[in-house]
Amino acid sequence: MLSPEEVIRQLRERGSLWEVAPGVSGLKGPVVSLLREIEAALADLARAETSNEWVTPAGVSFETLERAQYFASFPQWLTAASHLSGDEAALQHIAASASPGAAARSSLEPADVVLPPAVCYNTYAAHADSVIAAPVVMTAQGTCWRYEGGRLAQLERGWAFTMREIVCLGAQSDVKEFLDRSVERVSTLERVLGINCEMVAASDPFFAPNARGRAALQRIKGLKHELVFRFPDGRPLAIASFNDHELFFGDAFKISLPDGSPAWSGCVAFGLERWLMAVLVTHGVEPSGWPVTLSLNAELAQARGSDK
Amino acid sequence: MLSPEEVIRQLRERGSLWEVAPGVSGLKGPVVSLLREIEAALADLARAETSNEWVTPAGVSFETLERAQYFASFPQWLTAASHLSGDEAALQHIAASASPGAAARSSLEPADVVLPPAVCYNTYAAHADSVIAAPVVMTAQGTCWRYEGGRLAQLERGWAFTMREIVCLGAQSDVKEFLDRSVERVSTLERVLGINCEMVAASDPFFAPNARGRAALQRIKGLKHELVFRFPDGRPLAIASFNDHELFFGDAFKISLPDGSPAWSGCVAFGLERWLMAVLVTHGVEPSGWPVTLSLNAELAQARGSDK
Numbered sequence: 261m262l263s264p265e266e267v268i269r270q271l272r273e274r275g276s277l278w279e280v281a282p283g284v285s286g287l288k289g290p291v292v293s294l295l296r297e298i299e300a301a302l303a304d305l306a307r308a309e310t311s312n313e314w315v316t317p318a319g320v321s322f323e324t325l326e327r328a329q330y331f332a333s334f335p336q337w338l339t340a341a342s343h344l345s346g347d348e349a350a351l352q353h354i355a356a357s358a359s360p361g362a363a364a365r366s367s368l369e370p371a372d373v374v375l376p377p378a379v380c381y382n383t384y385a386a387h388a389d390s391v392i393a394a395p396v397v398m399t400a401q402g403t404c405w406r407y408e409g410g411r412l413a414q415l416e417r418g419w420a421f422t423m424r425e426i427v428c429l430g431a432q433s434d435v436k437e438f439l440d441r442s443v444e445r446v447s448t449l450e451r452v453l454g455i456n457c458e459m460v461a462a463s464d465p466f467f468a469p470n471a472r473g474r475a476a477l478q479r480i481k482g483l484k485h486e487l488v489f490r491f492p493d494g495r496p497l498a499i500a501s502f503n504d505h506e507l508f509f510g511d512a513f514k515i516s517l518p519d520g521s522p523a524w525s526g527c528v529a530f531g532l533e534r535w536l537m538a539v540l541v542t543h544g545v546e547p548s549g550w551p552v553t554l555s556l557n558a559e560l561a562q563a564r565g566s567d568k
Numbered sequence: 569m570l571s572p573e574e575v576i577r578q579l580r581e582r583g584s585l586w587e588v589a590p591g592v593s594g595l596k597g598p599v600v601s602l603l604r605e606i607e608a609a610l611a612d613l614a615r616a617e618t619s620n621e622w623v624t625p626a627g628v629s630f631e632t633l634e635r636a637q638y639f640a641s642f643p644q645w646l647t648a649a650s651h652l653s654g655d656e657a658a659l660q661h662i663a664a665s666a667s668p669g670a671a672a673r674s675s676l677e678p679a680d681v682v683l684p685p686a687v688c689y690n691t692y693a694a695h696a697d698s699v700i701a702a703p704v705v706m707t708a709q710g711t712c713w714r715y716e717g718g719r720l721a722q723l724e725r726g727w728a729f730t731m732r733e734i735v736c737l738g739a740q741s742d743v744k745e746f747l748d749r750s751v752e753r754v755s756t757l758e759r760v761l762g763i764n765c766e767m768v769a770a771s772d773p774f775f776a777p778n779a780r781g782r783a784a785l786q787r788i789k790g791l792k793h794e795l796v797f798r799f800p801d802g803r804p805l806a807i808a809s810f811n812d813h814e815l816f817f818g819d820a821f822k823i824s825l826p827d828g829s830p831a832w833s834g835c836v837a838f839g840l841e842r843w844l845m846a847v848l849v850t851h852g853v854e855p856s857g858w859p860v861t862l863s864l865n866a867e868l869a870q871a872r873g874s875d876k
Contacts, residue, residue, distance in 0.1 A: 278694060280625045280632065281681040286690060287623040288706070295623060315595040315603060317588045318711050318728035322669030324588065331668030335652060335659045338672055341683060343647045343715035343727075351643045351775060360639030361630030364646055365678045373589040373727075375649060382594060386586060398596070403626050403711060407651035419651075419681075420626035467659060 261492045267540045268414050274545070283412035283419025290547045291536070297550075298535045299401070301452070302424040305445050306399035309426055309438070316382045316400040319373035324385040327512050330377070333466050333474075337406035339419070340371030375405035379425040380527045387429060388513040392523060395430030397438060401532075415537040416497060422532040428525065429515060432506075435526040439502050442528040446487055446500055454551045455489060455538045457499065462486040481506075489538040499534040503527050569800045575848045576722050582853070591720035591727025598855045599844070605858075606843045607709070609760070610732045613753050614707035617734055617746070624690045624708040627681035632693040635820050638685070641774050641782075645714035647727070648679030683713035687733040688835045695737060696821040700831060703738030705746060709840075723845040724805060730840040736833065737823060740814075743834040747810050750836040754795055754808055762859045763797060763846045765807065770794040789814075797846040807842040811835050 262270075271277035276289035287295060306313070319341060325331065330338075344351065350367055357363035376382065379402045387396065401424045408417050428438035443459065450457050462484045463475035478484045483506065486498035503526055509515065510522035517523055543549040570578075579585035584597035595603060614621070627649060633639065638646075652659065658675055665671035684690065687710045695704065709732045716725050736746035751767065758765050770792045771783035786792045791814065794806035811834055817823065818830035825831055851857040 280629045280690060280693065281627050284625045284627040284681055286625040286694065288620070288694075292621050292623055296621075312596070313600050313604075315600055317592045317594040318713075319589050319592040321588045322673065326667075326669045331665070331672060332663045335662050335668070335672060336654060337651075339649050339651045340673070340676055341647050341649055341713065342676070342679060343645075344643060346644060346717050354643050355640045355775060357639070359634075360643070361634045364639060364643065365630065365648070368648060368650070368679055370673045371650060371676055373592055382588060385588065386594065386596075405626075405649065409654050467663060 262541050262544060263493065264413075264416065264491055264497075264537060264541055267537065267545060270545045271540075276545075277414060279414065281419070283407070283417070285414050285418060285420075291540070291545070294539065294547070294550055295532065295536050297552075298453075298532060298539065299422075299424075301449055302530050302532065302535070303399075303401070305449055306424060306426050308445060309441065310397040310399055312396070312398045314383070314398050314400040316376070316379050316402050318376070318403070320376050320381045321385070322374060324381050325374055325377075327388070328381055328384065328509065329512065330381070333464070334377060334406075336467055337377050337408065339375045339377075339405040339407050341373050341375055342368040342371040345369050375420075376402060377406050378404055378529065379423050380427045380529075383425075383427045383429075384509045384513040384515065384525070387515045389515075391516045391518060392429055393518060395428060395434040395438075397426065397428045399424070399426045401425075415533045415540075418533060421534075424530040424532060425527055427527045429510070429523045431517060432524045435504060435524045439504060439526050439528070443485070443502060446528075450487070452551065453535075453539055453542075455542045457487045457489045457538070459485050460488050460496075462498065462501065489534075489541075491541060497534055497538065498531075499538055500528065500530045503529070570849050570852060571801065572721075572724065572799055572805075572845060572849055575845065575853060578853045579848075584853075585722060587722065589727070591715070591725070593722050593726060593728075599848070599853070602847065602855070602858055603840065603844050605860075606761075606840060606847065607730075607732075609757055610838050610840065610843070611707075611709070613757055614732060614734050616753060617749065618705040618707055620704070620706045622691070622706050622708040624684070624687050624710050626684070626711070628684050628689045629693070630682060632689050633682055633685075635696070636689055636692065636817065637820065638689070641772070642685060642714075644775055645685050645716065647683045647685075647713040647715050649681050649683055650676040650679045653677050683728075684710060685714050686712055686837065687731050688735045688837075691733075691735045691737075692817045692821045692823065692833070695823045697823075699824045699826060700737055701826060703736060703742040703746075705734065705736045707732070707734045709733075723841045723848075726841060729842075732838040732840060733835055735835045737818070737831045739825060740832045743812060743832045747812060747834050747836070751793070751810060754836075758795070760859065761843075761847055763850045765795045765797045765846070767793050767810075768796050768804075770806065770809065797842075797849075799849060805842055805846065806839075807846055808836065808838045811837070 354363040463478040483504040487500040515523040662671040771786040791812040795808040823831040
C-alpha cells in the first residue's frame with residue numbers, strides 16, 4: 261500500500277496528473293486506461309440495475325436547487341457558471357486590455373446556471389409535478405462541482421470531479437430493495453478491484469443550523485451509508501454513498517405514486533477519482549499491478565444468479 | 569429527412585430532450601444509446617490515430633487563455649466558474665433568505681477558472697515551455713461551454729456541449745499528414761452513419777478588429793476546413809472542423825522542436841450533439857431507422873490497409 265501523497269507524487273513525476281486551478285486536474289498516461297476501466301465497471305454495475313441511462317444536463321437551475329432546499333443544506337459548495345455580456349464595447353475593452361483575463365473576470369454577468377453539485381438533482385426536476393406509474397430507476401455519469409477550499413485534494417476532493425449515480429423513485433419498498441441490491445453489487449466490484457473497504461453509517465455535512473438536526477436523524481434512522489476505503493494511516497475515504505431520502509425529494513418536487521402519495525427516493529453515488537485513488541493506493545501506479553475488471557459482468561451475473 | 573425543428577419537437581414530445589437553462593440540455597430514452605454509438609465511433613476514429621488519450625481538466629486557467637490570445641479572438645463566448653465565499657455569515661444569509669437562489673447569485677466570488685471553450689487549450693498549456701522530442705498526438709472528449717446568446721439551439725449550438733478533439737504537435741509535415749489522415753477517416757465515419765456532408769473551406773468567427781485579418785488569412789491559406797451537413801432547407805451545420813494553426817500555439821506556448829524552432833500544431837474537433845442531430849435529421853427519431861456503427865473499426869482498418 262502507498263500513501264495517497266506518494267500516489268500523487270508518483271503520478272505528478274510521470275506527468276500523469278497536473279492541476280490547472282485549485283481542485284481542477286487532468287490525467288494522462290496509463291492511469292487514464294485504469295480510470296476508463298473503473299468507469300466501465302461502474303457503468304456495468306449501473307446497467308445491472310437499469311437500462312435507463314440519461315445524459316444529465318451540464319448545469320442545474322437555481323430554481324431546482326431552491327426546490328431541493330440546497331441553499332439551506334450545502335451552500336458552501338456552490339459553484340455557478342457566468343458568461344460575459346454580449347456588449348460589443350465591453351468585449352472590445354477586454355480584448356484591448358493589458359490584462360484581458362482580469363478584465364474578463366470583472367465583466368461577467370450574474371450566474372445563469374449552477375454547475376451540478378450532484379447528478380441526481382436534475383432527475384428529481386425532470387420528474388417534478390408528475391405521477392410515476394411504476395418505479396423509476398435511472399443512471400448517469402457527469403462532472404460535478406463542489407468547492408471545498410482548503411480541503412481540496414487531488415483524486416480525493418476535487419473542485420470538479422466525476423460522479424456516477426443510480427437513482428430510484430418509487431414506493432418505500434422499491435427504494436429499500438434497490439439500495440440492498442446496490443450494496444451487494446458494490447461489494448462484488450470491491451472484490452474484483454481488490455480493494456478493502458467497509459460499509460459505515462454516515463451523515464451529510466449539512467450547513468445551516470436548522471438543517472443540522474437532519475444529520476443526526478440520518479444517523480439515527482440509518483438513512484446514509486458510505487463505502488469507506490482506509491489509507492495506510494487509517495484516514496477514511498468515502499468512495500460510494502447509499503442514500504435513503506425517504507419522502508424528501510418526492511415532497512419537494514411533488515413526485516407522486518399512483519395512489520397520490522409522494523414517492524420515496526434513494527440514490528447510490530460513486531466518486532470515480534476516489535475509486536481510482538483507492539486502486540492506486542492498494543496496487544501502486546505501475547500498470548502491471550492493476551486488477552483486471554473485465555470479469556465484472558460475469559461476476560455480477562453470477563451474484564444475481566445466486567440470489568435465486 | 570426531417571427538419572431540425574421537427575427532430576427537436578419529436579424528441580421533446582417523447583420526453584427524450586429537455587432544457588434546464590438556455591443552451592443546457594439533457595437527453596434520455598433511446599437517443600442516449602445513439603449518442604453513445606456516435607461517441608464510441610469517434611473514440612475509435614481517434615484511437616486509429618493515437619492511443620494517447622487524456623482526461624482533460626474540466627476548466628482552463630485564465631492565464632492559459634491569455635497566452636492563447638483567446639480574449640482578442642473569441643471573448644464573446646467566455647463562460648467561467650465562480651464559487652460562493654466560504655464566509656459563514658454570508659452563507660447563513662443565503663440559507664435564511666426568502667429567495668436563496670437570488671441571494672447566492674449575488675454573492676459569488678470572482679471567477680477562478682474558465683469552463684473550456686475547446687478541449688485543446690489544456691493540451692498546449694500542458695506542453696508549454698517544453699521541447700517535444702517526437703510528434704505528439706493526443707485525444708480527449710470533454711464538456712465545452714460557449715455562450716452564444718440568441719443563437720443557442722438545442723443539439724446545434726449548446727451553451728454546454730460535448731467535444732471530441734484530436735490534437736497534433738510536431739513539424740509542419742506531421743501536422744499536414746495528420747490532418748489528411750483525419751479527413752479520410754471522417755469520410756469513412758460519414759459513410760458508416762449514412763449522412764451526407766461536404767468539406768468546405770472555413771474561418772473562425774474572430775472577434776476583435778485586429779484579429780479579423782486572421783479570418784481572411786485562414787481562408788486564403790486553407791487553414792480551416794469544416795465538414796458541413798446540410799438541413800433539408802440548405803442551412804449548414806458544421807459537425808467537424810480541421811484546423812491548421814501553423815506556428816500560432818507553438819509560438820504562444822513556447823513549444824519547441826528538437827532543433828529549437830517552434831512546433832506546428834493542428835487539431836480536429838467534433839461536436840457530438842451536432843453529429844447526433846445530423847443522424848436524426850437523416851434517419852429520423854425511431855431507433856429502427858438508425859445506422860449501426862459497430863463496423864467502424866473494421867472499416868477504419870480496411871481504409872488503412874488500402875493505403876498501403
